[in-house]
Amino acid sequence: MLLLLPGPWCLLSPLLLLLVGAAEEPEVSVTVKHRPFICHRKSKRGDLLLVHQEGYFQNGTKFYSSRTDGDKDAVWFTLGIGQVIRGWDRGLLDMCAGERRKLIIPPELAYGKEGTGKIPPESTLTFLIELLDIKNGPRSHESFQEMDLNDDWRLSRREVKEYLKKEFERHGQPPNDTLNDKMVEDIFTKEDQNKDGFLTSREFTYKHDEL
Ligand SMILES: [Ca+2]
Numbered sequence: 001m002l003l004l005l006p007g008p009w010c011l012l013s014p015l016l017l018l019l020v021g022a023a024e025e026p027e028v029s030v031t032v033k034h035r036p037f038i039c040h041r042k043s044k045r046g047d048l049l050l051v052h053q054e055g056y057f058q059n060g061t062k063f064y065s066s067r068t069d070g071d072k073d074a075v076w077f078t079l080g081i082g083q084v085i086r087g088w089d090r091g092l093l094d095m096c097a098g099e100r101r102k103l104i105i106p107p108e109l110a111y112g113k114e115g116t117g118k119i120p121p122e123s124t125l126t127f128l129i130e131l132l133d134i135k136n137g138p139r140s141h142e143s144f145q146e147m148d149l150n151d152d153w154r155l156s157r158r159e160v161k162e163y164l165k166k167e168f169e170r171h172g173q174p175p176n177d178t179l180n181d182k183m184v185e186d187i188f189t190k191e192d193q194n195k196d197g198f199l200t201s202r203e204f205t206y207k208h209d210e211l
């Protein structure tokens with residue numbers, strides 16, 4: 001269609017579309033409050049993160065603090081899979097253990113038009129997040145790629161079994177063929193949703209209930 005437009009529009013239109021697109025996409029404002037001197041690794045999608053959090057409304061009222069509310073413990077969650085609000089999934093990437101950030105999250109990336117519990121509809125929320133620890137998620141893309149030996153973007157039973165064997169070796173445990181076979185069957189029973197004998201990255205990665 002663009003080729004049919006006269007003269008300079010051919011060049012301008014894609015640019016205009018980009019600008020309009022960018023303006024409509026809500027964003028998280030991220031301010032780094034403290035970055036530790038030593039950073040061994042940065043958080044990425046699929047990682048398990050341990051955080052303390054404080055949440056504030058726009059008027060400055062605190063609605064939650066993991067340090068004083070509930071069981072007062074920091075919480076583990078998996079980054080980037082929709083287990084938490086989208087503002088967190090986007091705003092806590094590339095973060096070091098020990099780092100503190102302030103996130104200002106528009107309602108579209110938080111609890112939206114409906115709100116939830118204490119959060120009224122259309123709330124912009126501010127969070128102070130301290131990242132205490134990062135671990136490899138059990139279902140990270142990294143481990144999927146490591147398991148997918150023939151790079152066809154799906155895992156066969158053989159590939160899952162190979163991976164389990166390697167994991168056993170890595171932890172200094174004796175190989176146990178029977179146990180590995182049983183684990184493979186358990187995994188496929190639970191995860192192979194369309195029962196085609198392969199696990200896709202979606203079947204493998206997008207799980208919320210086992211963490
Ligand atoms: Ca494969």
Ligand SMILES: [Ca+2]
Pocket residue numbers: 192193194195196197198199200203
């Ligand atoms: Ca499948």
